[in-house]
Amino acid sequence: MSARSEALQSFVDAAFAAYDQFAQAPESRRSVGRIFAALEEPGAQRSGPGSRLPVCAHLDTALAIETEHEALRRLVDRFKTLEPLLEWRQRSNNDGSESENFVDGHANAMIVGPGGLEDRRDLWFGVTLMAPNVRYPDHDHAPEEVYLVLSDGEFRQGQGAWFSPGIGGSFYNEPKIRHAMRSAGTPLLAFWVLLANGPA
Template identity: 50%
Template sequence: MSADQHLRAFIDAAKMAFDAQVTAPAGRQSCARIFEELDGPITVRGQTPERLPVCDLLAQATRPEMFAQGPLRSVVEAFNALEPHLKWRRRAGDRPKASANFEDNHVLSMIVGPGGLMPHAQVYLGVNFQAPNVRYPDHTHPPEETYLVLSDSEFSQDGETWFPPGIGGTFYNPPGILHAMRSGDTPLFAMWALWAERE
């Protein structure tokens, strides 16, 4: 299968998984808009796939048998098939409250979105991965964001109190909210879907 076929399969699986797992009404509304937008033709940009050293741990977090059969396992399998086409990168910007080991132990990949495998101005669909015991910096952004968490990891919406959504857990970040995430003894793996309003 070509990159665009893998991407189509991943988007379709992500649509099913977000639809099955997201409960917050604002998150459901946001995801409906996002996946309706992605129903159209797929345009894959020619990009050179790129991995960073921490990606060697990725397989620990993406074994299909770690996920319940159904939409969750399907989206992880579709992700695994797409992964060889992805470009992984470090987070840009400042790092308030990040752990000292953050720099070399975190990566993200923008699958759809600005600079992504499929460029898009309003939809950002991608994944975060962190090695064990890494805290992501507190950050904010204007686009609203729905997370589909795929590991036993903790998340914060104020930079101080933490909650574990669990594997398959979801939550919604309203525009501009402060948020962060941290891994425990196992890697953190999560998908996000953002909707950016037109300027």
């Protein structure tokens, strides 16, 4: 198995530190602990340049966060180094709950997971970018999920009220819960980790 690239390993280390600091709910900590333990063993590496979509023009604004937290600043710096290698893609299976500007107003990139820089099936570690005033469609999936949010924006779980985690906010999505997100007047950027093989 090939060694993990320096850029990816530096990002994983920074991501672990940030998740460890901000993902405080017990179920989040359990899930994150298992995910980052699995990440200690590198997977198959993908090489070559990445690809961007037009919405990525909002990346610089989304990454220009102001925070007192060194862990978040380090995560942003490591992500900036890694981002040119990512393949940004649009979500294709939507249900009509998304905003009209969703298709061209969003992009997802898999960092570790199916089609990611490290192609593996046991976990997914990705990032979502949305232009201002875009609503992501309601969706669900079998794996549990932990978000780490690096911008303003709102999220919803099930039929609950929309809530704003804020910069550095983290929350847990239980398996199969319907959830969505939406940006406000600024771009939304959020990381998500999913334990694809489920809890023990």
